Amino acid sequence: MRAAAARVATGLAASTVEAWQELRIHKLRVLLSLVGVAVAVASITATVAAGQIAKQMFTESYETEGRPAHISISAYDDRNGMPLSVERVRPAFQTVAERFGVTYASARISAFDIKATTAGSSKRVELMGVDPAYAAIHRVVVPQGRWLEESDKESLSPALVVDETFLKKLGLQGTPLPTSVDLRGQGMSVTATIVGVTSMRGYGTPRAFMLADSLVHWQTGAPTDAGYEMWVPVEGADELAGEINAAMRAELPGLQVDAYRDDYMAWGGEDPIGPIKWVIIGIAGIILLLGALSLLNIALVTIQQRIREIGIRRSFGATTGRVFFSVMMESVVATVVAGLVGVLLAVAAVKNPLVEKYVLQGIDDVPPFPLSAAFLGLAVALAVGALAGILPAMIAARVKIIDAIRF
Amino acid sequence: MSSEELLRLTGVARTVELPDGDDLHILTSVDLLVRRGDHVGIVGRSGTGKSTLLNLLGLLDRPTGGTLEWAGRNVTDISGRQAARIRGRDVGFVFQQFNLLPGRTALENVMAPLLYASGKEFWQRRRIAAAMLDQVGLGDRLDAMPQFLSGGEQQRIAIARALVRRPTVVLADEPTGALDVETGAMVMKLLDQATYESGAALITITHDQNVAALARRRFRLAEGRLHPLAEEAAV
Incomplete structure (x- = not known):
C-alpha cells in the first residue's frame, strides 16, 4: 500500500518534471500560446472578483435600509x-x-x-x-x-x-x-x-x-x-x-x-452588475476558447515532431498511461502557470490603489479580493489545460514504439 | 561472472501480415540463451530480421510463435504495462542514431530513464546520472548540449543512459553504424567494458563483422533462424 502510494507520488513528481523540462525547452511557443490563456483567466477572475466585491458592498449598503424581506x-x-x-x-x-x-x-x-x-x-x-x-x-x-x-x-x-x-x-x-x-x-x-x-x-x-x-x-x-x-x-x-x-x-x-x-430583492437589485458581468465573462470565455485552440493547435503540431522522443521514452519503460499523463501534464502545467499569472494580474488590477481611489471612491471599507474568484481562475486554467492536452496526449499514447524509434 | 540465466528464446517466430493479405515470416524459429555477463554478437544482412529480433528481446514487440523467458519467467504474452516495467528496470538500449533527447543536456539525457524509476533512484537521479557520465569519461561535459558534441561523445552519452538504471541486459542496435572505424572501435570497447563491469549481458546486433568479432558468442541471422558462428569455450 505504502509502496504503491510512493510509486504514485514519484510518478506524479516525475511527470511534472518531464512536463516542466518540455515547457522550458519550448519556452517561446509555450509563451506565445499562453498569452491568450493568461489574459482570459485575468479577465474572468477580475470580473468575478469585481462583481463579488460590488455585490458585497451593494448588499451591505442595501441591507442597512432593511434586510429582505x-x-x-x-x-x-x-x-x-x-x-x-x-x-x-x-x-x-x-x-x-x-x-x-x-x-x-x-x-x-x-x-x-x-x-x-x-x-x-x-x-x-x-x-x-x-x-x-x-x-x-x-x-x-x-x-x-x-x-x-x-x-x-x-x-x-x-x-x-x-x-x-x-x-x-x-x-x-x-x-x-x-x-x-x-x-x-x-x-x-x-x-x-x-x-x-x-x-x-x-x-x-x-x-x-x-x-x-x-x-x-x-x-x-x-x-x-x-x-x-x-x-x-x-x-x-x-x-x-x-x-x-x-x-x-x-x-x-x-x-x-x-x-x-421595499427591500432591494423586491425591486430586482439582487445582482447590481449582473448583465455587465455576464457580457465580460462571455468575452473572456471566447478569449479563453481562442487561447485553448491555439494551445491545442501548437501541441498537435509539436506532438508529430516528438514521435521519436516518445518512442525513446517508451524504451526507458514509460507505459502508455505515463506517456498520456506526461503529455497532458505539459498542457496543464503550462496553463496553470498562465492561470497564476492571470490571477495575479487580476488582483493587481482590482486591488490597484488607483482603482480604489478613482473607481471605488467614497467607500471607506473595500472588501478583500475574493478567494473564490482566484480559485475559479485557477480552476478554469486547469480545465483548459486538461481539455487542450487530451487530444495530443491520446495521439502520443497511440504512438507505436517500434515505428517511433525508427521515425 | 555468474552463469545466471537471463533470457531464453525457444522457437521464437515473428510473422507480419502484408497489406495484400499474405504473411511475411521474418523470424521462423529462433533459439537463444543469454546468461549474465554474456556478450552476444548477432550479424546479418539487411532485411534478415535483426531489428525485429532486437525488438522482441527488448519486449518492444511480441512474438507470434515460440516462447520468450526473462529470468525463468515466461513473458511471451505479458501486458504492455508489465513489459514496460521490465524494460525500464532490466533493459538498456543503445541505438545506431544515438536517439538522444533533443534540447536536453548530456546530464538530462542520462537522467531521463531515472524519471521512470522510483524511490532513491528517482530522487537522486542527478547524482546517479553524473556518476554514470563520469564513468564513460564525460564527467566534464555534464551541461553540454548533444548537438555540439562529436558522434563518439554522443554515443557515450547514449551508453551512459543505457546503463544508468543498472540493467541486466543491454541491447545495442548497430551501435557503431554512425561512427568512423576508429571511434566505433573505441565506443565498442567502452560498451563492452562498461556492461561487463556492471554484470549485464550485452547483445549487439550489427552487420559489421569487426564489431561482432568483439562478442564472446556470435550468431548469424539468416532465413529466420540464428546460426552459431563461434562460441567461447567457457561462457
Missing part, C-alpha cells in the same frame, strides 16, 4: 393626507405584528431639530425612536457598548446608541461608555446615556437611536413622523404584506394604510 407600513388620513399620531397607529401595528407572529417589528419615529450638548460641544443631530428589533432588521453592528434593550425604557435617563460621527462631532471620541449627553428641542429636554456606538456609515449628520417608548415619553406633543417596519421570511413575503395591509386597515377603520415590500 422588509415590509414598510405607513398610515395616514385619506381626507387631508396628514400622517397619524404615533399613539394611534403604534398599538395597531403592535397588535398586527403579534397576530402574524412577526418577531422582528419596529417603529421608526423621527425627531427633528434636536440639539445634543456635551461639556465641549453642541450639535444638531438626527434622533430616531426605534424598537430593539431595529438592529436585526437593519443589520446594525455595535462594536462599542451595546444596542438598545427592552428594559431600557425603565431608565430615567433614556439609553442612546449613536454613530461614530456623533462621537466625533461632539468631542466624545475615546470617552468610556456609558456617558451622558443633553438632548433638547421640539419639546424635549432630557439627559440621555450613550450605551453603544454603531459602525453605520452616516451622511455627515450625527445620528442617535433611542427606544421608541422613551422618545414618546420624553417628547412633549405627540410625534407624528413615524413609519413602521417588519423583517419577515422572503418566501411568501408579498402575500404577507397584503394580509398585513388588510389587518392594519381593519385596526384603523376609515384610514389609509400602505404596507409593501
